[in-house]
Amino acid sequence: xxxxxxxxxxxxxxxxxxxxxxxxxxxxxxxxxxxxxxxxxxxxxxxxxxxxxxxxxxxxxxxxxxxxxxxxxxxxxxxxxxxxxxxxxxxxxxxxxxxxxxxxxxxxxxxxxxxxxxxxxxxxxxxxxxxxxxxxxxxxxxxxxxxxxxxxxxxxxxxxxxxxxxxxxxxxxxxxxxxxxxxxxxxxxxxxxxxxxxxxxxxxxxxxxxxxxxxxxxxxxxxxxxxxxxxxxxxxxxxxxxxxxxxxxxxxxxxxxxxxxxxxxxxxxxxxxxxxxxxxxxxxxxxxxxxxxxxxxxxxxxx
Numbered sequence: 001x002x003x004x005x006x007x008x009x010x011x012x013x014x015x016x017x018x019x020x021x022x023x024x025x026x027x028x029x030x031x032x033x034x035x036x037x038x039x040x041x042x043x044x045x046x047x048x049x050x051x052x053x054x055x056x057x058x059x060x061x062x063x064x065x066x067x068x069x070x071x072x073x074x075x076x077x078x079x080x081x082x083x084x085x086x087x088x089x090x091x092x093x094x095x096x097x098x099x100x101x102x103x104x105x106x107x108x109x110x111x112x113x114x115x116x117x118x119x120x121x122x123x124x125x126x127x128x129x130x131x132x133x134x135x136x137x138x139x140x141x142x143x144x145x146x147x148x149x150x151x152x153x154x155x156x157x158x159x160x161x162x163x164x165x166x167x168x169x170x171x172x173x174x175x176x177x178x179x180x181x182x183x184x185x186x187x188x189x190x191x192x193x194x195x196x197x198x199x200x201x202x203x204x205x206x207x208x209x210x211x212x213x214x215x216x217x218x219x220x221x222x223x224x225x226x227x228x229x230x231x232x233x234x235x236x237x238x239x240x241x242x243x244x245x246x247x248x249x250x251x252x253x254x255x256x257x258x259x260x261x262x263x264x265x266x267x268x269x270x271x272x273x274x275x276x277x278x279x280x281x282x283x284x285x286x287x288x289x290x291x292x293x294x295x296x297x298x299x300x301x302x303x
Contacts (some may be wrong), residue, residue: 028158031162040225184259195223
């Protein structure tokens with residue numbers, strides 16, 4: 001029996017770069033099959049850890065959200081030392097951080113700032129993707145049709161880079177089907193403010209004619225990313241339990257009864273599930289539900 005899988009497509013505007021030349025270009029990604037390689041999950045982890053330190057937006061009022069100058073200049077990548085969220089992380093600081101990781105992994109590389117763009121094309125070549133689709137995803141040499149009349153969403157290479165190479169690249173990601181209770185969502189550094197802010201802006205747009213749809217869309221995106229965070233954190237702890245010592249997992253949400261369950265209970269429950277496949281719905285632990293979903297990945301309906 002097939003079930004619907006939520007497909008998350010992440011689009012971001014590239015404001016400037018060597019390939020723009022006055023064109024509007026976008027980066028695109030979806031949630032990776034492997035949680036340890038997922039760029040969307042990594043963004044969620046970064047923002048949750050950042051907001052847990054900086055407490056940004058927690059004191060925002062509806063008036064703040066409706067005034068673009070209060071938050072439009074806040075940058076995505078910032079330096080938490082001498083924190084100023086309106087100043088972008090410098091290329092040198094970014095390159096040094098990338099180099100530190102590559103040195104730890106023993107991987108030599110010289111083009112650090114554009115490492116992802118460089119590797120993306122090479123990975124797709126190794127996956128035998130068509131050159132025209134690689135060029136489309138990488139925003140290289142767009143034709144008139146590509147630059148003016150295309151959705152600019154080459155789905156096949158997007159799915160391949162996310163690890164979906166079997167079954168003609170069809171998307172099946174078990175992490176996305178484990179729904180998150182609202183009580184858990186509200187315990188995160190984003191969840192403690194985003195739902196009230198979203199509702200307030202929605203009402204202001206609907207009833208007051210505020211017309212602040214950028215704020216509305218941003219808050220909707222943060223709500224989605226909040227769900228991704230819980231799902232990917234649960235998957236990370238199931239697959240890599242040693243990560244529990246990372247400071248990120250000291251957040252309140254991971255100490256809650258709804259999220260946690262001892263590994264003894266997990267393994268006992270999974271043994272029972274061999275005979276009663278639906279038993280896990282009776283457990284309140286979110287981590288247990290994720291454990292079951294990840295175990296079921298080996299019986300993908302796409303195989």
